[in-house]
Amino acid sequence: MTSALTVPDLIYDPSDPGVMANPFPVYARLRDEDPVHWSPSLKSWIITRYHDVRDMLLSDHLSVNRLVQFYSALPPKEAALLKDIIHYLNLWLAFRDPPDHTRLRRIMRHAFTAKAIEDMRPNIEDITEMLLDRMEANGSDQVDLIREFALQLPAFVIMDLLDVPRDMLDAFKEWSDDMAVFIGGARNSGDKYERAARGCQKMSSYFRELIAERTKTPKPGFLMDLINARDDGDKLTDDELVATCILILFAGHETTTNLIGNATLLLLRHPDQLARLRADAALIDRVIEEVLRFDGPTNALVRAVAQDHQLHGKHLREGERVFVMVNSANRDPRMFDQADTFDITRRQNRHLTFGQGIHLCLGAKLAREEGRVAVQALITRFPDLALDPDEGPEWLDAMVPRGTRRLPVRLGS
Numbered sequence: 179m180t181s182a183l184t185v186p187d188l189i190y191d192p193s194d195p196g197v198m199a200n201p202f203p204v205y206a207r208l209r210d211e212d213p214v215h216w217s218p219s220l221k222s223w224i225i226t227r228y229h230d231v232r233d234m235l236l237s238d239h240l241s242v243n244r245l246v247q248f249y250s251a252l253p254p255k256e257a258a259l260l261k262d263i264i265h266y267l268n269l270w271l272a273f274r275d276p277p278d279h280t281r282l283r284r285i286m287r288h289a290f291t292a293k294a295i296e297d298m299r300p301n302i303e304d305i306t307e308m309l310l311d312r313m314e315a316n317g318s319d320q321v322d323l324i325r326e327f328a329l330q331l332p333a334f335v336i337m338d339l340l341d342v343p344r345d346m347l348d349a350f351k352e353w354s355d356d357m358a359v360f361i362g363g364a365r366n367s368g369d370k371y372e373r374a375a376r377g378c379q380k381m382s383s384y385f386r387e388l389i390a391e392r393t394k395t396p397k398p399g400f401l402m403d404l405i406n407a408r409d410d411g412d413k414l415t416d417d418e419l420v421a422t423c424i425l426i427l428f429a430g431h432e433t434t435t436n437l438i439g440n441a442t443l444l445l446l447r448h449p450d451q452l453a454r455l456r457a458d459a460a461l462i463d464r465v466i467e468e469v470l471r472f473d474g475p476t477n478a479l480v481r482a483v484a485q486d487h488q489l490h491g492k493h494l495r496e497g498e499r500v501f502v503m504v505n506s507a508n509r510d511p512r513m514f515d516q517a518d519t520f521d522i523t524r525r526q527n528r529h530l531t532f533g534q535g536i537h538l539c540l541g542a543k544l545a546r547e548e549g550r551v552a553v554q555a556l557i558t559r560f561p562d563l564a565l566d567p568d569e570g571p572e573w574l575d576a577m578v579p580r581g582t583r584r585l586p587v588r589l590g591s
């Protein structure tokens with residue numbers, strides 16, 4: 179690599195607990211000193227400035243399809259283990275470039291209508307109230323907000339959307355966590371391939387049966403719309419349907435859990451901002467946007483270089499991996515005034531947390547709605563909600579998602 183241009187003592191180590199808890203100081207250094215940084219330990223490029231991140235997400239010099247190369251480099255034993263998961267992931271529109279991506283997205287937009295998302299609103303409110311009732315009835319002042327609330331809310335919403343019975347929550351959580359260690363790039367998990375293969379096998383069998391059942395006995399709703407979605411007569415194949423259900427379940431729940439968790443943590447750490455929101459509920463839209471910017475669930479997105487090109491004097495070669503650091507871009511003072519200030523009244527807020535360009539998140543409207551309902555209902559129900567003074571948050575050990583595994587709070591009830 180272009181080692182002469184690499185700043186020698188600038189090391190980005192996402193598995194360092196200090197960096198996990200607060201990656202922003204190292205992002206600031208990367209943006210200023212080495213915005214196109216080669217990480218020898220990650221064997222990847224790290225891109226940290228707003229305009230570079232945005233341009234890269236829009237550029238066809240980069241590809242989302244990095245699985246083929248990854249798979250072909252695996253030793254035979256691991257390749258056999260991961261055969262199924264790679265098969266399904268390869269059918270995700272999130273991992274396809276045009277023209278395959280264009281085809282899948284055209285079909286899927288017939289199911290992801292504004293109406294389908296609006297129809298979910300009463301459901302989101304019911305689920306939120308049910309979870310808050312349960313926490314209150316539990317009688318314990320000390321609660322892990324992730325386990326009792328932030329995790330279950332989006333999981334139930336997405337399960338309802340996909341017609342999966344709510345008593346499957348524990349099984350689904352386990353399968354999706356198993357897949358997440360592989361997809362989210364967890365760095366400290368030794369058996370991640372075995373877990374991912376097991377999770378994928380269970381989840382795909384479940385959806386295959388559910389889709390067969392719905393096709394035989396139709397029932398109106400999002401899943402049926404997805405099965406029936408047609409674009410110019412073209413539709414999703416059975417395998418694509420299974421893969422797409424897994425993608426939606428996957429894309430739709432952990433991200434939103436992290437949005438709710440990060441929002442709660444930020445508001446509790448910034449009591450002045452929380453007080454403003456309590457005084458003016460109409461600020462909730464801007465609160466969610468500011469959480470998405472300031473410490474959102476998308477730490478990084480991953481790409482592969484599709485064509486050799488130069489950026490800030492560095493040569494990016496075909497096949498190399500690129501981490502496009504969205505959370506760093508969202509704190510870039512070249513783009514945002516007072517970028518390191520959490521300000522819920524911010525007006526100019528063109529954060530990149532839902533991506534950019536052709537892969538822009540299909541579930542952004544749903545996620546925003548869930549975030550708004552969850553945060554507003556939580557702070558209303560528990561006016562004295564506070565961080566647990568004895569136990570701090572525990573951050574996820576992952577480079578792509580950003581959120582807490584545990585968020586101990588006191589309900590003050």
Ligand code: HEM
Nearest residue numbers: 271272429430433434437475531532533537539540541545
């Ligand atoms: C706060 C919550 C969420 C965040 C931060 C988020 C973020 C993102 C991002 C950054 C991308 C683009 C990935 C890339 O360019 O590589 C994306 C894509 C996607 N998201 Fe979300 N998402 C969220 C919630 C949801 C929900 C609730 C759903 C489904 C109901 C969903 C479905 C999807 C799908 C299907 C794609 C793939 C789009 C494509 O490749 O064309 N997301 N999301």
